[in-house]
Amino acid sequence: MEDLLEQKRYFLKDYIRLETDFSNTDQNRGIAPPPVEKPLAAGSKKIMLPTLQELTNISQCSLISAITNRKSHRKYKPEPIDKQELAFLLWSTQGVRKNLKNVVLRTVPSAGNRHSFETYLYINNVKDLEEGIYRYLPVEHALAFEFTETSLREKISIAAMGQFFVGTAPVVFIWTTIPYRMEWRYSIAAHKVIAIDAGHVCQNLYLACEAIGAGTCAIAAYNQEMMDKFIRVDGKDEFVIYLASVGKV
Numbered sequence: 001m002e003d004l005l006e007q008k009r010y011f012l013k014d015y016i017r018l019e020t021d022f023s024n025t026d027q028n029r030g031i032a033p034p035p036v037e038k039p040l041a042a043g044s045k046k047i048m049l050p051t052l053q054e055l056t057n058i059s060q061c062s063l064i065s066a067i068t069n070r071k072s073h074r075k076y077k078p079e080p081i082d083k084q085e086l087a088f089l090l091w092s093t094q095g096v097r098k099n100l101k102n103v104v105l106r107t108v109p110s111a112g113n114r115h116s117f118e119t120y121l122y123i124n125n126v127k128d129l130e131e132g133i134y135r136y137l138p139v140e141h142a143l144a145f146e147f148t149e150t151s152l153r154e155k156i157s158i159a160a161m162g163q164f165f166v167g168t169a170p171v172v173f174i175w176t177t178i179p180y181r182m183e184w185r186y187s188i189a190a191h192k193v194i195a196i197d198a199g200h201v202c203q204n205l206y207l208a209c210e211a212i213g214a215g216t217c218a219i220a221a222y223n224q225e226m227m228d229k230f231i232r233v234d235g236k237d238e239f240v241i242y243l244a245s246v247g248k249v
């Protein structure tokens, strides 16, 4: 057991940097970088979100009060989230703050600015949006409607290992990673920083929720295969890494 713990702790240390041949990464071999955002599937419906200019009055909450009051919420009011609020939460967690020619800078930091995440949403109760699975398109600041099917609420609760509050949330953020985006630059040293990146994203969600009278709960306990299937990702080149339920509190 001690050996196993030692082995697992190793992942948290930075020895991997010494073991990585950075001269041989795909970036340094001249391979073109992967797209910053997963392309919209052909025929997929795109829904534009309220712009940042339309969101400037969304909250009067001070940063100090958002930080002071932040806590995990697992009980939500039955009222819906509206599109402005949803747009604000998406922008806060993965939004683009500067789109330079070949570089997209976001509202959260990321190792090497590689941003390996995609944000899927299980929308259960958002004004003017039907129940279903959606994906955020940060560059366009829009939503892609992915699909809908029966019993999504029950399926997500079961995939979250029977944490039934997840199925009661008006919205669930489901973050996947496309690890190659990070591996392209860091090769075998990519994986610890992907996990660190995820923390920043969810912390911004906590604070942004506080700012608009909503609440969230981070969720890292889920059945990997079921959650990947739930949003229809392959589980190999893209898989779920973290979730967070959101609702008014």
Ligand SMILES: Cc1cc2nc3c(=O)[nH]c(=O)nc-3n(C[C@H](O)[C@H](O)[C@H](O)COP(=O)(O)O)c2cc1C
Residues within 6 Å of the ligand: 070, 071, 072, 073, 074, 163, 217, 218, 219, 220, 221, 222
């Ligand atoms: C990485 C991580 C994973 C978590 N996973 C779960 C989870 O699966 N289910 C849950 O109910 N809460 C989960 N939480 C929430 C924690 O239980 C919560 O943050 C902790 O109890 C402290 O409470 P506070 O957030 O209200 O300060 C998680 C939090 C983090 C940061």
